[in-house]
Amino acid sequence: xxxxxxxxxxxxxxxxxxxxxxxxxxxxxxxxxxxxxxxxxxxxxxxxxxxxxxxxxxxxxxxxxxxxxxxxxxxxxxxxxxxxxxxxxxxxxxxxxxxxxxxxxxxxxxxxxxxxxxxxxxxxxxxxxxxxxxxxxxxxxxxxxxxxxxxxxxxxxxxxxxxxxxxxxxxxxxxxxxxxxxxxxxxxxxxxxxxxxxxxxxxxxxxxxxxxxxxxxxxxxxxxxxxxxxxxxxxxxxxxxxxxxxxxxxxxxxxxxxxxxxxxxxxxxxxxxxxxxxxxxxxxxxxxxxxxxxxxxxxxxxxxxxxxxxxxxxxxxxxxxxxxxxxxxxxx
Numbered sequence: 001x002x003x004x005x006x007x008x009x010x011x012x013x014x015x016x017x018x019x020x021x022x023x024x025x026x027x028x029x030x031x032x033x034x035x036x037x038x039x040x041x042x043x044x045x046x047x048x049x050x051x052x053x054x055x056x057x058x059x060x061x062x063x064x065x066x067x068x069x070x071x072x073x074x075x076x077x078x079x080x081x082x083x084x085x086x087x088x089x090x091x092x093x094x095x096x097x098x099x100x101x102x103x104x105x106x107x108x109x110x111x112x113x114x115x116x117x118x119x120x121x122x123x124x125x126x127x128x129x130x131x132x133x134x135x136x137x138x139x140x141x142x143x144x145x146x147x148x149x150x151x152x153x154x155x156x157x158x159x160x161x162x163x164x165x166x167x168x169x170x171x172x173x174x175x176x177x178x179x180x181x182x183x184x185x186x187x188x189x190x191x192x193x194x195x196x197x198x199x200x201x202x203x204x205x206x207x208x209x210x211x212x213x214x215x216x217x218x219x220x221x222x223x224x225x226x227x228x229x230x231x232x233x234x235x236x237x238x239x240x241x242x243x244x245x246x247x248x249x250x251x252x253x254x255x256x257x258x259x260x261x262x263x264x265x266x267x268x269x270x271x272x273x274x275x276x277x278x279x280x281x282x283x284x285x286x287x288x289x290x291x292x293x294x295x296x297x298x299x300x301x302x303x304x305x306x307x308x309x310x311x312x313x314x315x316x317x318x319x320x321x322x323x324x325x326x327x328x329x330x331x332x
Contacts, residue, residue: 002053002078002089003046009276010150010181011041013283017177018158020287021170024294028162033107037161040103041154047096048126048149053079054089055130056201065195067265072272073191097127111161118157125149130201140202143182143189151178172236173286176224176244180279183220186213187258187275191265214262218255221275224282225251241289247281250274 015038023029056062057079065073078084104119125145128134136142155174160166189196189205190213197206205213228244231237254274261267 002050002076002084002092004049004076005046007049008042008045009280010184011045011154012038013280013287014151014154014174014177014181015041015158017173017283017287017290018155018160018170019162020290021155021173022159022162024290025167025169026163026165028164030162033111033161034158036103036107037158040100040107041157043096043100043103044122044126045150047093047100048129049076050089050093050096051127052130054086054093055135057086057089059130059199059201061192061195061199061201064198065192067191067194069191069265069269069272072269073188073265093127097123107161112164114160114166115157118153118160121153122149138200138202140204140207143186143204146185147178147182150181151175169236172227172231173241173290175227176286177279177283179220179224179227180275180282183217183224184275184279186220187217187268187272189213190262190268210262214258217258221251221255221278224278228282228286238289238293240292241286243289243292244282244285246285247278250281251278254278 015034019029019034019037053062053075056075062075062077062080065075067073079086079089101119101123104115104122108115108119124134125136126149128136129142129145130137136145152171152174155177156166156170159170186204189203190210192201192203193205193210195201196203204216208216225245225248228237228241232239232242251274254271257271257274258268261271
């Protein structure tokens, strides 16, 4: 409950994308390094979640938050429910970051010194997201740092661990993933608006107000699919990544719903859920598009592509129907 482990998909898809690009473009794949990068990234992610819980408790944010909607906003509530003591939560965060750092140091020795930069950026932005003296979210850069860490940093880091070099392509491929995970955080800030504003947690939603922030959500989500299309047409990414455009109808529905219910926290829940689904499906389809570009047997490639399209469409349709059902059951 404290770790909020289901959100680890944000780490998984980014590290998977960077690893896949390294294999497709450079023929480099070390399973042990992939597993270590995955565990290290997961520990850094979980450490950030836990540290955020502790410092939101210290600021009084979670205590006064009455509009939160589990599991999307308001933290884990383990401290508020008396399930864990604040010191236990802080210790858990420190141990998770220590584990992530240890793995990062090993990968630095094994693959190259740039991993140290990734470690430093991850630690400083993750632990100090709501912690003094930086308290990044108070300065309105929390969404930017989340996008950077759980999108670009993990994708490029995973690529570097395998290829032992930097390249433009994984950076470009990571931008849609960065934007979508930022959108997940961004839409989850809407229910926390009143509590965040009261304690000076100046998220973008607090700075803009919920009505204007809905336009920001539309801009972030729509930019994802413009970038995917542009990168493929420009030849930076293989044309197969256009598979990532499949969830576009769901994206348009989430935007429409955000405009309608931006100030009604319980009614906004379908948008919170849709954004997570968009991040997961779009990111996985990007990786799958790169894998498809590796196939030399065209018939096999088309066959697997067809299966992937069918699976993604069915999954998207099922998620859409569940969201529609939940919305119908909620008061307007």
